[in-house]
Amino acid sequence: MGFRCGIVGLPNVGKSTIFNALTAAGIESANYPFCTIEPNVGMVPVPDERLDQLATMAKTRNKVNARMEFVDIAGLVSGASQGEGLGNQFLGHIRQVDAIAHVIRCFADDNIVHVGGSIDPLRDREIINTELILADLETVRKRLDKTAAQVKSGQKGAKEQQAFLQALADHLDQGQPARTMEPDDIGQEVLKELFLLSAKPVLYVANVAEEEIGSGNPWVEKLKEVAAAEQASVVMISGAIEEELSHLEEEERRAFLDDLGQSEPGLNRLIRSGYQLLGLITYFTVGEKETRAWTIPQGWKAPQAAGVIHTDFERGFIRAEVISCQDLLACGSETKAREKGLMRLEGKDYVVRDGDCINFRFNV
Numbered sequence: 001m002g003f004r005c006g007i008v009g010l011p012n013v014g015k016s017t018i019f020n021a022l023t024a025a026g027i028e029s030a031n032y033p034f035c036t037i038e039p040n041v042g043m044v045p046v047p048d049e050r051l052d053q054l055a056t057m058a059k060t061r062n063k064v065n066a067r068m069e070f071v072d073i074a075g076l077v078s079g080a081s082q083g084e085g086l087g088n089q090f091l092g093h094i095r096q097v098d099a100i101a102h103v104i105r106c107f108a109d110d111n112i113v114h115v116g117g118s119i120d121p122l123r124d125r126e127i128i129n130t131e132l133i134l135a136d137l138e139t140v141r142k143r144l145d146k147t148a149a150q151v152k153s154g155q156k157g158a159k160e161q162q163a164f165l166q167a168l169a170d171h172l173d174q175g176q177p178a179r180t181m182e183p184d185d186i187g188q189e190v191l192k193e194l195f196l197l198s199a200k201p202v203l204y205v206a207n208v209a210e211e212e213i214g215s216g217n218p219w220v221e222k223l224k225e226v227a228a229a230e231q232a233s234v235v236m237i238s239g240a241i242e243e244e245l246s247h248l249e250e251e252e253r254r255a256f257l258d259d260l261g262q263s264e265p266g267l268n269r270l271i272r273s274g275y276q277l278l279g280l281i282t283y284f285t286v287g288e289k290e291t292r293a294w295t296i297p298q299g300w301k302a303p304q305a306a307g308v309i310h311t312d313f314e315r316g317f318i319r320a321e322v323i324s325c326q327d328l329l330a331c332g333s334e335t336k337a338r339e340k341g342l343m344r345l346e347g348k349d350y351v352v353r354d355g356d357c358i359n360f361r362f363n364v
Contacts, residue, residue, distance in 0.1 A: 006097035013105040014207040014239035019072035024246035040072040055291040066293040106219040107209040132197040237266030281354035316364035
């Protein structure tokens, strides 16, 4: 099961620096030449202290983090929706991701030329958003033409779809992204079929100078204001710091972070924020042989969660033995958790919670 977060932004905002630091921190990465229109792809482990603590408690021989896929999409420019800068191809890559991490330059550096000639995070945000909206508007108008023909032929449900599509086109034409629409049931079905770029959830990544990682700056505060208006979050990191951290050993990394007054790398916050943006949660399987974090969408029931491990687990699901990771860690072992009555049996309708530790019973 793949969960893809695309990293987008204008050229020279630090996208590739951040992506390279992300994949250097991971185990696997599949990179393609940047000189082509293919994006760079990296599988990144999701930092989780709960997994570390559970693995230590179980004295496990193998610890496996949950993973997210990050896609470094080449820099978009104004006019991308009309094909500028190979924009159509790059917009196509964005269409294939589940969420967008929009990197915005919030630092000044005379040695790194900004494509816009000056540092203006709000302008940069608007350029990218506008290109995504314009591309979507073209998609919606094409669908409207098709639906108009269906209305003429008397196709069932076509009038209702046409009404929603017209409202959506007007919404986009006013510069509003599709994700801020509140569709009815028919609208939700139409949106699923269209795969609109501006319907994807967005996380803004404010890339600041090394000396501003603790304090931030006025550019970041302005970005937070506009992000809050569209119910999006902002993660502040320094690409320069993350790049340097990616080349250090663990002990050196810890000392460097301590000198900066930081408790963890900024990339950890970025990864976790991307995870939350996608509506994902983690459950754990714990044992001496392996302790593993498993990723599922929020709201999944126990049989679906079991199917992530193996389809046989879902097909032959009987029961799930469940305990929260907090309770298990407090008890120190599954045996003690059972003695205290904290290990419970759940059936097919149980909705898995973030942090559950689960043993599945199945029979095929």
